[in-house]
Amino acid sequence: MRPFFASRISPRMTTNAASGTPAPKAGTPAEIDQLVADLRQGSRRAIASAITTLEALAPTASELLKKLQPYLGHALIIGLTGPPGAGKSTLVNALIQELRRNDRSVGVIAVDPSSPVSGGAILGDRIRMTAALDDDGVFVRSLASRGYLGGLSPAAVRVIDALDAASFDIILLETVGTGQNEIDVAEVADIRIVASAPGLGDDIQAMKSGLLEIADIMVVNKGDRDGAERTLQQLKGALSIRAGQVADVPIIKTTALSGAGVPELIAAIDKLAAPILSSDATERRRKRARYLIARAAADLVAERIKTGGSDLINALADEILTGEATPSEAAHKLLK
Amino acid sequence: MRPFFASRISPRMTTNAASGTPAPKAGTPAEIDQLVADLRQGSRRAIASAITTLEALAPTASELLKKLQPYLGHALIIGLTGPPGAGKSTLVNALIQELRRNDRSVGVIAVDPSSPVSGGAILGDRIRMTAALDDDGVFVRSLASRGYLGGLSPAAVRVIDALDAASFDIILLETVGTGQNEIDVAEVADIRIVASAPGLGDDIQAMKSGLLEIADIMVVNKGDRDGAERTLQQLKGALSIRAGQVADVPIIKTTALSGAGVPELIAAIDKLAAPILSSDATERRRKRARYLIARAAADLVAERIKTGGSDLINALADEILTGEATPSEAAHKLLK
Numbered sequence: 130m131r132p133f134f135a136s137r138i139s140p141r142m143t144t145n146a147a148s149g150t151p152a153p154k155a156g157t158p159a160e161i162d163q164l165v166a167d168l169r170q171g172s173r174r175a176i177a178s179a180i181t182t183l184e185a186l187a188p189t190a191s192e193l194l195k196k197l198q199p200y201l202g203h204a205l206i207i208g209l210t211g212p213p214g215a216g217k218s219t220l221v222n223a224l225i226q227e228l229r230r231n232d233r234s235v236g237v238i239a240v241d242p243s244s245p246v247s248g249g250a251i252l253g254d255r256i257r258m259t260a261a262l263d264d265d266g267v268f269v270r271s272l273a274s275r276g277y278l279g280g281l282s283p284a285a286v287r288v289i290d291a292l293d294a295a296s297f298d299i300i301l302l303e304t305v306g307t308g309q310n311e312i313d314v315a316e317v318a319d320i321r322i323v324a325s326a327p328g329l330g331d332d333i334q335a336m337k338s339g340l341l342e343i344a345d346i347m348v349v350n351k352g353d354r355d356g357a358e359r360t361l362q363q364l365k366g367a368l369s370i371r372a373g374q375v376a377d378v379p380i381i382k383t384t385a386l387s388g389a390g391v392p393e394l395i396a397a398i399d400k401l402a403a404p405i406l407s408s409d410a411t412e413r414r415r416k417r418a419r420y421l422i423a424r425a426a427a428d429l430v431a432e433r434i435k436t437g438g439s440d441l442i443n444a445l446a447d448e449i450l451t452g453e454a455t456p457s458e459a460a461h462k463l464l465k
Numbered sequence: 466m467r468p469f470f471a472s473r474i475s476p477r478m479t480t481n482a483a484s485g486t487p488a489p490k491a492g493t494p495a496e497i498d499q500l501v502a503d504l505r506q507g508s509r510r511a512i513a514s515a516i517t518t519l520e521a522l523a524p525t526a527s528e529l530l531k532k533l534q535p536y537l538g539h540a541l542i543i544g545l546t547g548p549p550g551a552g553k554s555t556l557v558n559a560l561i562q563e564l565r566r567n568d569r570s571v572g573v574i575a576v577d578p579s580s581p582v583s584g585g586a587i588l589g590d591r592i593r594m595t596a597a598l599d600d601d602g603v604f605v606r607s608l609a610s611r612g613y614l615g616g617l618s619p620a621a622v623r624v625i626d627a628l629d630a631a632s633f634d635i636i637l638l639e640t641v642g643t644g645q646n647e648i649d650v651a652e653v654a655d656i657r658i659v660a661s662a663p664g665l666g667d668d669i670q671a672m673k674s675g676l677l678e679i680a681d682i683m684v685v686n687k688g689d690r691d692g693a694e695r696t697l698q699q700l701k702g703a704l705s706i707r708a709g710q711v712a713d714v715p716i717i718k719t720t721a722l723s724g725a726g727v728p729e730l731i732a733a734i735d736k737l738a739a740p741i742l743s744s745d746a747t748e749r750r751r752k753r754a755r756y757l758i759a760r761a762a763a764d765l766v767a768e769r770i771k772t773g774g775s776d777l778i779n780a781l782a783d784e785i786l787t788g789e790a791t792p793s794e795a796a797h798k799l800l801k
Contacts, residue, residue: 194788425796427763452530460761
C-alpha cells in the first residue's frame with residue numbers, strides 16, 4: 130500500500146537532503162514542551178521538526194497537537210490554485226515578497242498532485258522558487274498528495290496547525306488545479322484564489338471555467354502579455370453568470386514577475402479576510418475537521434458498496450440497470 | 466440549483482441547433498417499441514431521440530431502458546483521457562478512421578468538464594473534429610459533465626446503453642484528465658487509455674504522473690515531435706515503479722495527425738479486450754451501476770456530515786482537532 134503521503138524536506142533544510150527529513154526529536158512530555166516553546170519562538174528547526182512529527186502521525190503527534198491547541202486560530206488560510214501555465218509558483222513568490230514588505234509572515238504549503246514517482250521535478254521547482262529567500266518570516270513546505278485520485282493528505286491539515294501555532298499571519302496552500310486536491314483545498318482554505326493567464330488554450334479554458342465555481346478571487350496573471358485584457362473580460366463575463374449566485378468575485382490583473390497588481394490582490398484578500406478573522410476560529414477549524422471526516426466516511430462508504438456486493442446492493446444495481454431507480458434514489462434507499 | 470447536466474446536441478443534428486435537443490418522441494409503449502426497433506436498425510434519428518429521452522430522465526426513460534436490456538453487453542467501452550495538449554481529439558479522430566477501416570462501428574461520448582458557462586468553444590471543437598465524417602458507423606455525442614467538481618452525469622451511463630443497444634462495437638468515452646470526471650471515467654470504462662505528448666511542461670508532467678495510476682495503455686501522441694522518444698522513456702521509467710503492481714502497461718507512440726501508430730494502439734486494445742468481452746456482460750454493467758450508487762451514497766454521506774453538525778460529529782471533529790483520532794478513525798466510529 131502506498132503511504133498516505135511522502136514527506137518532503139523543506140528547502141531550508143537542505144543539509145538533511147541526503148537522509149530525508151530529520152527524525153522527530155520530541156518524545157517525552159518535557160521534550161514536547163520544549164519543542165512547542167521553540168516553535169513559538171519561531172525556530173525554523175523546531176517548526177520543521179514539529180511538521181515532521183505531525184506528518185508521520187508519530188506516537189508523539191497526538192501529544193504535540195494537544196499542546197499546540199492554545200496557540201491556534203491566528204492565521205488566515207489562503208488556497209491558491211489554477212491550471213498549468215497560470216504562473217502559480219511565480220505568483221506565490223510575488224505574494225511572499227509583497228506580504229513581507231508589509232511585515233506579514235507567510236507559511237507556504239505547496240501540495241503536489243504528482244505521484245511519489247515523479248515528485249523530483251516539482252521539488253526542484255519549489256527550491257528554485259524559494260532560493261532567493263533568506264528570511265525567518267517565510268517558511269515553505271512541499272507536500273505530496275495522496276496521488277491524483279486520492280487528494281490532500283490529512284497530514285496537510287496538521288501542517289497548517291504547526292504553521293499557525295508558529296504565528297505565521299498567512300498560510301498559502303498552493304496546488305495545481307486538478308483532481309481531488311483541488312476539491313480538498315477549496316474546502317480547507319478560508320479564501321480561494323484561482324489564477325489564470327492569457328493564451329492557455331481551449332482544454333485549459335474548460336478546466337478554468339470549472340475552477341470558477343470555487344473562486345473567491347480571480348487572478349489574471351501574466352498581465353503584460355497579449356490577450357490579458359481579453360482573458361479578463363471573458364472571465365468577467367463567465368463569472369457574471371456563475372450558477373446560482375450574485376457575481377461579486379473580484380478579478381485582479383497581476384504580472385507576478387514584476388509584482389504589478391500584487392498589492393491590489395492583497396487588498397482584495399484583506400477585504401474578504403476581515404469578517405473571517407473576526408469569526409470563531411475554533412468553529413472554522415471544526416468545519417475543516419468535519420470535512421476530513423466527511424471525506425474519509427465517503428471513501429469508506431464508496432469502497433464498501435463497490436466491493437461489497439451484498440444482496441441489497443446488487444438488487445439496487447439491477448434497479449439502476451433497468452431504469453427503475455436513479456443512482457441517487459438507490460443511494461437513499463441504501464443509507465436508510 | 467444547476468441541473469445535473471446540460472444536454473448538447475449531436476453534431477449530426479445541426480438542424481435542431483436553434484431549438485436545442487429534439488423533443489423525445491416516444492411516449493406510448495408502441496412508440497417506444499418502434500423507437501427501439503429503429504435504433505436497432507441503426508437509425509441516427511432514433512439513436513439521437515433515445516439518447517435525449519435517457520438524458521432527460523423523461524418519464525419514458527425507464528420504459529425505454531427496460532426495453533433496451535436484451536440488446537446490451539455487446540460494446541467495448543474505452544476511456545480516453547490525458548492532460549490538455551495531448552491531442553486527444555485528434556487521436557479520437559484517428560481511432561475512428563482506423564476502426565472504420567476495419568469495419569468496426571464507433572460511438573463517441575465526449576465528456577466536457579467545463580461549466581455550462583463556457584461550453585460553446587468545446588462543442589465547436591467537437592464539430593470540427595467530426596466535420597469530415599459522413600458515415601453511419603460513427604456517432605458522436607458531447608455531454609457536459611456535472612461541472613468540474615461534480616463529475617460524470619449519471620445520464621452518461623445511460624447514453625452508453627443507448628449506443629450499446631444500437632450495436633456499436635466500440636464506445637469511446639473521451640475526457641480531459643482533470644477532476645471528478647477523470648475518476649468516473651476510470652471506473653466506468655472497460656479499458657483506460659491515457660494520452661500524453663512531448664513538451665507539456667512540469668505542471669502537466671505532474672498531472673500526467675497521476676494519470677499513470679489508472680492507465681491500462683499509455684499513448685505518447687505527437688510522436689513526430691522532438692522529445693517524443695524521451696517522453697516515452699520517461700513514462701516507461703515511471704510505469705516501471707508504479708505503486709503496488711507489476712508494470713505491464715503497453716506504451717504506444719502515435720502521430721494522430723498522420724495515423725502512425727494507431728493500428729498498433731488498436732492491437733493493444735484488442736489484446737486487453739479479449740478476456741473482457743468474454744466475461745459476463747451483465748456483471749460488468751452491474752459493476753458500473755454499483756459505482757454510481759457508491760458515488761451517490763458517498764456524496765450523500767459527505768454532505769450530511771459537513772452540514773449536519775450533530776453532537777457526535779462535533780465530538781469527533783474535536784477529537785481530530787486535538788489529535789486523539791485520525792479522520793479515518795473518526796469515520797469508522799461514525800459509520801458504526
